[in-house]
Amino acid sequence: MTYDELVAVRRDLHRHAEPAFLEIRTSTIVVTWLRALGIEPRTGRDAMRTGAVSDYPSVDQRDRFAARAVAAGADAALAEFAAAHGTAVVCEIEGDLPGPTWALRFDMDALPLTESDEPAHVPAAAGFRCADGFMHACGHDGHTAIGLALAERLVADRGFAGRVRLLFQPAEEGGRGAASMLAAGAVDGVDRFVALHLGLDLPTGVVAGGVEGMLATTKLRATFTGAAAHAALSPQEGRNALLGAASAALAVMALPRYSTADTRINVGTLRAGDNVNIVPSWAEMTLEARSTDSAVCEDLTERIETRLHGAAAMHDLRLELHRTGGSTTMRCDRPLVDAVGRVAAELLGDSAAPALWRMNGSDDASLFARAVQQNGGMATYAVVGADHRAPHHHPSFDIDESAMAVALEVLDELIRIPHPGDSHRLGSPPRGSRADLSTEPG
Numbered sequence: 001m002t003y004d005e006l007v008a009v010r011r012d013l014h015r016h017a018e019p020a021f022l023e024i025r026t027s028t029i030v031v032t033w034l035r036a037l038g039i040e041p042r043t044g045r046d047a048m049r050t051g052a053v054s055d056y057p058s059v060d061q062r063d064r065f066a067a068r069a070v071a072a073g074a075d076a077a078l079a080e081f082a083a084a085h086g087t088a089v090v091c092e093i094e095g096d097l098p099g100p101t102w103a104l105r106f107d108m109d110a111l112p113l114t115e116s117d118e119p120a121h122v123p124a125a126a127g128f129r130c131a132d133g134f135m136h137a138c139g140h141d142g143h144t145a146i147g148l149a150l151a152e153r154l155v156a157d158r159g160f161a162g163r164v165r166l167l168f169q170p171a172e173e174g175g176r177g178a179a180s181m182l183a184a185g186a187v188d189g190v191d192r193f194v195a196l197h198l199g200l201d202l203p204t205g206v207v208a209g210g211v212e213g214m215l216a217t218t219k220l221r222a223t224f225t226g227a228a229a230h231a232a233l234s235p236q237e238g239r240n241a242l243l244g245a246a247s248a249a250l251a252v253m254a255l256p257r258y259s260t261a262d263t264r265i266n267v268g269t270l271r272a273g274d275n276v277n278i279v280p281s282w283a284e285m286t287l288e289a290r291s292t293d294s295a296v297c298e299d300l301t302e303r304i305e306t307r308l309h310g311a312a313a314m315h316d317l318r319l320e321l322h323r324t325g326g327s328t329t330m331r332c333d334r335p336l337v338d339a340v341g342r343v344a345a346e347l348l349g350d351s352a353a354p355a356l357w358r359m360n361g362s363d364d365a366s367l368f369a370r371a372v373q374q375n376g377g378m379a380t381y382a383v384v385g386a387d388h389r390a391p392h393h394h395p396s397f398d399i400d401e402s403a404m405a406v407a408l409e410v411l412d413e414l415i416r417i418p419h420p421g422d423s424h425r426l427g428s429p430p431r432g433s434r435a436d437l438s439t440e441p442g
């Protein structure tokens with residue numbers, strides 16, 4: 001894959017952005033690409049367990065996205081399969097020498113967000129803006145493209161020790177996809193886990209080998225059900241779900257800060273009621289808690305749940321409460337952090353990157369990392385700098401595409417360099433043959 005092809009793959013994914021668990025076209029592209037490389041990937045139940053997902057998209061939603069995918073050129077049989085059995089894709093590429101099992105995570109999902117159509121927004125100007133209300137506003141289009149390019153390289157040159165498992169993950173946003181893949185054994189037997197993110201306010205040409213401060217999080221959906229009534233003739237007969245939800249929102253936001261850890265709370269959506277002259281019989285709210293400490297996040301979540309139940313009781317409402325997603329804090333293992341740093345320094349010269357980049361967000365890659373570490377393996381979360389003129393999750397977000405080439409080189413090299421403790425140490429192969437991606441865009 002040349003640099004231009006890498007960019008083209010990313011732009012194609014960008015244009016056809018798909019939200020959590022509906023990455024159907026993306027999944028078919030990944031499967032088709034891997035098969036063309038001679039790899040038979042694990043898909044469906046072998047890659048993720050949809051039963052482990054709360055609030056999984058309905059059959060209707062999945063069918064609609066499958067049709068959208070096929071209309072945009074996806075293989076119909078593969079799209080139907082992904083719609084029925086899940087979008088995750090896992091493959092494993094064997095190196096020529098015995099060695100550790102690596103797992104690399106590439107998230108595939110976009111956000112339900114209307115993308116900017118201003119001329120200054122490159123995807124709009126260059127014709128790869130997503131037109132129908134979804135948007136790759138976090139760079140996961142780039143991640144997926146990097147994963148595909150890396151698969152090609154590893155297959156073309158198996159001069160590395162061990163094996164590399166590539167995890168193409170659905171639904172990172174909302175912290176929902178990793179758990180479903182863990183349930184299918186995604187990191188069983190893994191010695192080294194690496195997740196990578198582009199951007200995160202780190203400039204192009206700078207790479208951090210790990211992160212600190214990643215927040216544990218819980219995502220919740222609360223549905224309040226009351227009783228409708230005529231707002232003038234019989235308001236006393238109504239049970240007002242809107243008021244219950246509004247009380248809950250205020251009570252949740254009024255929870256105290258913790259002296260022991262950083263916390264965040266957000267009530268993200270609140271919808272209620274049917275008409276101006278009807279006592280609102282229903283309300284639905286989504287909200288989240290986060291903390292730099294997993295135990296505090298859990299405590300905060302329980303307090304939120306108490307407030308939700310209390311507000312429901314106060315207005316005589318029925319409450320249905322679901323934890324729809326979540327992830328934990330992340331501890332990056334120093335040997336892996338340093339290895340990424342060494343590779344990056346060789347590639348980019350001595351950059352000003354701190355070893356650990358402060359990440360004030362969450363990523364459910366932390367669940368993969370935690371599972372690997374609990375089995376005695378190591379994990380890190382590398383950040384590859386990519387200039388972006390608007391923040392992540394903003395309608396004008398766009399990544400500097402040249403960072404994808406950097407990320408690809410870093411991962412490829414990371415797999416191939418000798419690591420402390422390896423029984424089989426390989427020298428770095430000559431890199432001259434890989435020059436095709438070092439060219440900057442014209």
Ligand SMILES: [Zn+2]
Pocket residue numbers: 137138173392393
């Ligand atoms: Zn994001």
Ligand SMILES: [Zn+2]
Pocket residue numbers: 138139140172197
């Ligand atoms: Zn992201």
